[in-house]
Amino acid sequence: MEARPHGAVSEVTKMRDSKRIVLAVIGSLLVVSGAAAWWGVSAADSGARAYRPTTRYYTLEAVEVEWAIAPGLVYRAWTYNGTIPGPQIEAIAGDTVVVTLVNGLDTIASLHVHGLGYAISSDGSFESGAYAMPGENYTYTLTSDRRAIGTWMYHDHVARSEAMDDALGEMDVGEEMFMNSIEGIEKGMYGAIVVRAPQERRVDREYVLFMDEYLPEYTNITPPEGMEMYAGFNGKTWPANPTLFAYVGETVRFRLISIGTESHTFHLHGHKWVDEASNRWVDTKQVGPFETYTFTIVAGENGPGEWLYHCHDLMHLMEGMEGMFVVEPR
Ligand SMILES: [Cu+2]
Structure with a gap:
C-alpha cells in the first residue's frame, strides 16, 4: 500500500x-x-459578448452489453448507455453539469471526471463514497471555468466483478489496496467531455478519438499468436475503426484521448499541424495514459485521398490501431 x-x-x-x-x-x-480574474467567466471578458452560464443535465446508465470491437470479436462490455465511448458531455466554460448515474450493473459503479470542478461528494472514487449501488442512482454536480476549456474524459472508478474479486483475493494483498478498480474502464466505461470557450473558434468538423487496448483478461478476446492484445480507436479495432471524412480545405479539429494503460503515438498521413505546446509543425504526437491532445488541420493539404491515421507504436499498429481519413474534392 x-x-x-x-x-x-x-x-x-x-x-x-x-x-x-x-x-x-x-x-x-x-x-x-x-x-481568478483570468479563469473566471464574466461579462467583463475582454471585448467578448457576455455568455450566460447554464446548467446541463445528463443521464448515464451503466449497462452490460455485447460489444464487437470488430466483426466476430465480441465481449460482454460494461458501458455508459450501451456504447463505447459513452455519450459525449458538452459544456461551455462557466456551465454547471449535473450527471445522474443509473447503475444497471451487478457491481457498484461510479463516474469520475477529469478537468471539471467538483466537491468530494462528486469525486467517484471508492473512498469518496460517491458511487451507486447496483440498481440505484447517484448524482454528480460538476462545475467549469476557463481552466476547463479543452478535451477531457469521464470514467468509472470502482466497478469490479466477482471473478476479479476472487482473483485479487488469491493474490492476498489485503483488502484496502484494491478498493478502486480499473475493471470498469478496461471493459468500456468511459466517454469524452468537451468544454468550449464561449467564443470558440469554429471549425468545419470535429472528431474525438479514444485510443485504447482490449486486454484479454478483461474482454476474454484472445488475440492471434504473437499479439498481446487488440488495440484501436473508439471501442473498435481494425478493420472497424471509425472512418473519418472531410472535404479538401475544411478545417478539422481532432480531440485525442488515451484511455488505457499504454501511451499511444498518433500519426496522420498527408497532414501537419502546429503543436500548441511547442509552436512547431508536427505530424505525430505521443499521448500518455489519460492524457488528451487537441489539434486542428486543414484537410487535404496534399490533395484528396484515403489518408491513414494510426498509432505509430508499431506493435499497436499490428494490433489494429489503424483507420482511414477520407478527404474528397469539394
Ligand atoms: Cu498505440
Whole structure:
C-alpha cells in the first residue's frame, strides 16, 4: 500500500511559527485573486459578448452489453448507455453539469471526471463514497471555468466483478489496496467531455478519438499468436475503426484521448499541424495514459485521398490501431 506523505505534513507543522508562513499565505492570496480574474467567466471578458452560464443535465446508465470491437470479436462490455465511448458531455466554460448515474450493473459503479470542478461528494472514487449501488442512482454536480476549456474524459472508478474479486483475493494483498478498480474502464466505461470557450473558434468538423487496448483478461478476446492484445480507436479495432471524412480545405479539429494503460503515438498521413505546446509543425504526437491532445488541420493539404491515421507504436499498429481519413474534392 502506498505510504501517505506524513513527512510533508510534519514539515509544515515545524514551520508553523515561522513568519515565512504568513508571507506565503499573503503571496498565495495575491496569486489566487489574480488568477481568478483570468479563469473566471464574466461579462467583463475582454471585448467578448457576455455568455450566460447554464446548467446541463445528463443521464448515464451503466449497462452490460455485447460489444464487437470488430466483426466476430465480441465481449460482454460494461458501458455508459450501451456504447463505447459513452455519450459525449458538452459544456461551455462557466456551465454547471449535473450527471445522474443509473447503475444497471451487478457491481457498484461510479463516474469520475477529469478537468471539471467538483466537491468530494462528486469525486467517484471508492473512498469518496460517491458511487451507486447496483440498481440505484447517484448524482454528480460538476462545475467549469476557463481552466476547463479543452478535451477531457469521464470514467468509472470502482466497478469490479466477482471473478476479479476472487482473483485479487488469491493474490492476498489485503483488502484496502484494491478498493478502486480499473475493471470498469478496461471493459468500456468511459466517454469524452468537451468544454468550449464561449467564443470558440469554429471549425468545419470535429472528431474525438479514444485510443485504447482490449486486454484479454478483461474482454476474454484472445488475440492471434504473437499479439498481446487488440488495440484501436473508439471501442473498435481494425478493420472497424471509425472512418473519418472531410472535404479538401475544411478545417478539422481532432480531440485525442488515451484511455488505457499504454501511451499511444498518433500519426496522420498527408497532414501537419502546429503543436500548441511547442509552436512547431508536427505530424505525430505521443499521448500518455489519460492524457488528451487537441489539434486542428486543414484537410487535404496534399490533395484528396484515403489518408491513414494510426498509432505509430508499431506493435499497436499490428494490433489494429489503424483507420482511414477520407478527404474528397469539394
Ligand atoms: Cu498505440
